[in-house]
Amino acid sequence: MNLLLSNIRLLFVFDPLALFFIIVILLVSFPALIYSIGYSKGKSTPLTLAFIASMLLLVSSANALYFLIFWELMSLLSYLLVLTDSENEQAVSAATLYIVMTHVGTAFLLAAFCFIYRASGSFDLSAMAAACQAMPQLQRDLLFICFLLGFGTKAGIVPLHIWLPYAHPQAPSHISSIMSGVMIKIAIYGFIRFVFCILGINSLWWGVLLLTLATITCLVGIIYALMENNLKKMLAYSSVENIGIILVAISLAMIFVDQKLFPLASLAMIAGLYHVVNHAVFKGLLFLCAGSVQKGAKTLNIEELGGLIKKMPWTALFFLIGAMGISALPPFNGFISEWLILQAFFRGAISVSGKMTLLLAVGAGALALTSGLAAACFVKVFGISFLALPRSEKAAEAKEVDWTMLISTGFLSVLVIALGLAAPFVIKMLAIIPASLFGTTPPIASLFNLYPPPNAVAMLSLLSIAMLLGIFLVMRKKSHPGATWDCGYYKIDSRNEYTATAFSKPFRITFGFFLLPFRRTELVKASSYHVSSFSHETRTTKIFKKYLYDAGLAVMMRFARSFRRMQAGSIHIYIAYIFVTLIFLILFLRII
Amino acid sequence: MLDIILIIARFILLVALAPFIGGLIGKIKNDLRMRKGQPVLQPYYNLRKLFSKEAIIPVNSSWIFTCAPFIILASALACILLLPNASQIRSPDGAASLLIIIFVLALGRFFQALAGLDAGSSFGGMGSSREMFISSFVEPVACLSIFSLILSGANFSVSTILTGLALLTVILTETSRLPVDNQETHLELTMIHEAMVLDYSGPHLAIIELASYIRQIFWITLLALIILPTYPLIAIGSAVIAICVLIAFIEIGIAKFRLFRVPNLLMFGFLLALLSIAAALVRI
Numbered sequence: 001m002n003l004l005l006s007n008i009r010l011l012f013v014f015d016p017l018a019l020f021f022i023i024v025i026l027l028v029s030f031p032a033l034i035y036s037i038g039y040s041k042g043k044s045t046p047l048t049l050a051f052i053a054s055m056l057l058l059v060s061s062a063n064a065l066y067f068l069i070f071w072e073l074m075s076l077l078s079y080l081l082v083l084t085d086s087e088n089e090q091a092v093s094a095a096t097l098y099i100v101m102t103h104v105g106t107a108f109l110l111a112a113f114c115f116i117y118r119a120s121g122s123f124d125l126s127a128m129a130a131a132c133q134a135m136p137q138l139q140r141d142l143l144f145i146c147f148l149l150g151f152g153t154k155a156g157i158v159p160l161h162i163w164l165p166y167a168h169p170q171a172p173s174h175i176s177s178i179m180s181g182v183m184i185k186i187a188i189y190g191f192i193r194f195v196f197c198i199l200g201i202n203s204l205w206w207g208v209l210l211l212t213l214a215t216i217t218c219l220v221g222i223i224y225a226l227m228e229n230n231l232k233k234m235l236a237y238s239s240v241e242n243i244g245i246i247l248v249a250i251s252l253a254m255i256f257v258d259q260k261l262f263p264l265a266s267l268a269m270i271a272g273l274y275h276v277v278n279h280a281v282f283k284g285l286l287f288l289c290a291g292s293v294q295k296g297a298k299t300l301n302i303e304e305l306g307g308l309i310k311k312m313p314w315t316a317l318f319f320l321i322g323a324m325g326i327s328a329l330p331p332f333n334g335f336i337s338e339w340l341i342l343q344a345f346f347r348g349a350i351s352v353s354g355k356m357t358l359l360l361a362v363g364a365g366a367l368a369l370t371s372g373l374a375a376a377c378f379v380k381v382f383g384i385s386f387l388a389l390p391r392s393e394k395a396a397e398a399k400e401v402d403w404t405m406l407i408s409t410g411f412l413s414v415l416v417i418a419l420g421l422a423a424p425f426v427i428k429m430l431a432i433i434p435a436s437l438f439g440t441t442p443p444i445a446s447l448f449n450l451y452p453p454p455n456a457v458a459m460l461s462l463l464s465i466a467m468l469l470g471i472f473l474v475m476r477k478k479s480h481p482g483a484t485w486d487c488g489y490y491k492i493d494s495r496n497e498y499t500a501t502a503f504s505k506p507f508r509i510t511f512g513f514f515l516l517p518f519r520r521t522e523l524v525k526a527s528s529y530h531v532s533s534f535s536h537e538t539r540t541t542k543i544f545k546k547y548l549y550d551a552g553l554a555v556m557m558r559f560a561r562s563f564r565r566m567q568a569g570s571i572h573i574y575i576a577y578i579f580v581t582l583i584f585l586i587l588f589l590r591i592i
Numbered sequence: 593m594l595d596i597i598l599i600i601a602r603f604i605l606l607v608a609l610a611p612f613i614g615g616l617i618g619k620i621k622n623d624l625r626m627r628k629g630q631p632v633l634q635p636y637y638n639l640r641k642l643f644s645k646e647a648i649i650p651v652n653s654s655w656i657f658t659c660a661p662f663i664i665l666a667s668a669l670a671c672i673l674l675l676p677n678a679s680q681i682r683s684p685d686g687a688a689s690l691l692i693i694i695f696v697l698a699l700g701r702f703f704q705a706l707a708g709l710d711a712g713s714s715f716g717g718m719g720s721s722r723e724m725f726i727s728s729f730v731e732p733v734a735c736l737s738i739f740s741l742i743l744s745g746a747n748f749s750v751s752t753i754l755t756g757l758a759l760l761t762v763i764l765t766e767t768s769r770l771p772v773d774n775q776e777t778h779l780e781l782t783m784i785h786e787a788m789v790l791d792y793s794g795p796h797l798a799i800i801e802l803a804s805y806i807r808q809i810f811w812i813t814l815l816a817l818i819i820l821p822t823y824p825l826i827a828i829g830s831a832v833i834a835i836c837v838l839i840a841f842i843e844i845g846i847a848k849f850r851l852f853r854v855p856n857l858l859m860f861g862f863l864l865a866l867l868s869i870a871a872a873l874v875r876i
Binding site: 307309310324327328329330335338339342343345346347349350354357358361362364365366367368369371372373375376378379380382383384387388389468471478479480481482483484485486492494496497498499502503504505506507509510 | 649650653692701705712716718720725729734795851862
């Protein structure tokens with residue numbers, strides 16, 4: 001009762017951090033809602049609105065109890081939304097996996113909150129912060145681990161990412177775009193709020209641990225994304241990768257805070273938050289475009305797509321813009337945030353001591369590898385599904401989607417470009433957040449202090465663009481259509497095209513130690529010369545699922561089976577159990 | 593203002609000389625093999641010939657195919673514009689600028705790979721797949737080389753040599769040289785860059801080739817600037833020619849690697865860059 005009375009008032013906090021996340025939520029939710037008009041005729045709109053509202057209330061609540069209530073509400077509503085679209089078994093099992101994993105995460109949060117409450121006597125965030133400062137180091141370390149696991153499960157840190165690639169693709173596309181674009185960022189918000197503001201950072205190993213995990217998350221996410229041929233599943237794995245990139249920036253901020261390098265910490269924080277909004281925008285866009293492809297071409301398997309750029313020109317253009325954003329290509333938004341993160345690595349490496357420099361170097365290398373692999377991944381996805389010839393009847397008969405859907409994807413594409421071109425302004429705005437967290441701002445002017453001076457670059461790039469446009473216009477006259485080079489066979493069709501599986505094969509071989517690819521080839525021979533039919537199957541092994549989760553589940557099931565012997569079905573034995581328990585309790589209580 | 597004039601002068605000089613470097617490496621290779629070979633200025637003649645021809649656009653392709661050459665050229669030109677000068681190259685600002693170059697190059701590569709897929713032939717797809725495969729391993733090496741560059745001091749040191757060697761593996765890969773790719777053949781089993789541009793013709797092909805020459809001169813100049821940070825223009829020029837000779841020697845002395853051994857080469861480059869950072873930390 002006391003608990004309820006002291007927390008009865010719903011308090012809000014509107015500091016820069018909360019406001020930033022509110023903006024991010026709204027930026028993606030509005031287009032997604034408009035999109036749903038054309039996509040699902042407004043089905044389950046009330047549930048979606050409640051889902052968005054729960055996230056808005058969550059980021060603005062100033063009380064850990066309400067934070068937890070809205071957190072739970074957000075999880076449950078998204079669980080229901082994952083279940084809406086289809087009645088197939090896959091959706092049910094994906095949603096079950098999701099709700100189980102998310103509750104494992106929530107359990108850690110609950111434990112951490114209760115632990116702090118014992119010391120603070122209040123769920124008020126400022127009281128909790130004060131209580132955390134007074135705790136011994138071991139307890140603080142434990143709290144950090146709880147927050148890492150709790151928020152990490154929601155964000156999808158490897159190996160806790162397991163639910164993400166199943167739950168996100170099963171939801172309707174506008175829900176996937178909110179879940180991938182926004183909901184997993186809420187975990188990032190929680191992490192920043194509770195680790196930076198409440199717990200306070202005083203151990204170097206926290207940041208190093210998170211940097212390691214985040215780097216692994218990036219690489220694992222993008223390697224799986226590269227192998228995936230289902231458009232939405234691929235995007236879900238790519239969300240895992242991008243969460244990794246955001247957490248790399250956050251972990252750098254943690255390391256720099258611990259080393260008392262506050263301007264650098266602000267730089268890393270700005271870079272991380274910039275990537276938060278960037279990923280929200282382009283992942284929202286890409287999921288909506290995937291929904292349009294599903295609507296227009298009736299399939300999400302990219303091996304069956306192809307040539308959509310002619311059937312669905314607008315969706316193709318918007319998807320290309322999103323793909324360029326997520327592959328960190330200039331001048332779009334993903335480029336700016338990844339560039340800032342790399343700058344945080346560089347500028348940090350000069351300031352920290354020897355061992356840390358090498359760690360940062362390896363981290364920067366891993367981030368560069370990630371962005372290279374991401375570019376390969378999106379070349380594959382865009383090139384195979386939108387270019388060349390259609391690979392199936394479905395793709396050949398694809399139709400462009402209606403205007404409500406195009407408006408929302410178009411709006412997000414404009415944002416992708418705007419967030420890239422208006423980088424100095426966005427950085428100046430974002431700098432308010434670390435200023436409120438650490439009390440310092442990074443030297444923003446020096447971030448853009450390039451050689452040669454930016455004005456010259458701007459002038460000359462305008463010059464070259466004008467020149468290239470000139471050449472382009474001149475050259476349009478001097479070209480005529482012809483056939484693709486076909487080695488003289490005279491008949492080239494979609495079966496001659498490179499497939500998505502073939503495109504990713506070099507990666508499958510190089511990362512074979514991790515992907516454990518499996519292949520099976522069957523030949524049916526009519527005679528020793530003539531093969532009448534041929535089948536080929538290849539797939540990769542999900543090692544985290546197989547060796548971590550499945551193995552863990554098997555142990556649990558064995559344990560449960562051994563307990564089943566207790567349940568003999570005889571009422572005498574049950575009465576005996578009760579009797580023994582009673583005696584045990586009496587003895588136990590007397591001892592106390 | 594002086595800055596801008598210098599940048600423009602450097603820009604014009606490097607772009608004008610870009611095909612010459614390609615011809616020069618070819619000439620050195622032919623001389624070493626006791627062949628007569630093509631004249632040094634042959635790349636210019638090729639470009640003139642291609643520009644005067646008609647372009648054939650495959651019917652299966654889309655606007656990506658027609659736009660790609662211009663984006664590829666623009667990305668190559670932007671690299672030259674963003675190249676820091678020798679005094680800036682070791683500062684964090686110079687490094688930030690070099691990082692932008694890596695991303696700008698990725699833009700050109702992205703469109704080149706898309707254009708390879710756009711014509712709908714298996715050659716193009718094969719080339720795109722291989723190009724993206726190799727380039728994703730190049731990026732960490734290039735990034736780490738820049739990293740070591742700002743850590744090593746302004747003087748010539750062990751660290752500088754190691755960075756230079758790491759960058760050499762990047763250059764061999766990025767300029768489609770042996771042992772990674774072979775510019776001289778059109779064998780479907782081996783080609784990477786040539787496979788992607790197989791369906792291009794006429795002025796489009798000329799633009800793509802010009803862009804490759806520009807990227808090549810960019811990388812070689814960058815390496816020269818790193819080895820000789822504070823020397824006059826004439827020394828940089830001779831360093832560029834020395835690097836061309838080195839590349840020619842590597843090319844005639846080595847066979848092409850299997851595709852799946854290329855990551856090993858780049859892993860070697862990555863380790864060299866890490867060693868260079870370690871060397872910079874202990875100041876040797």
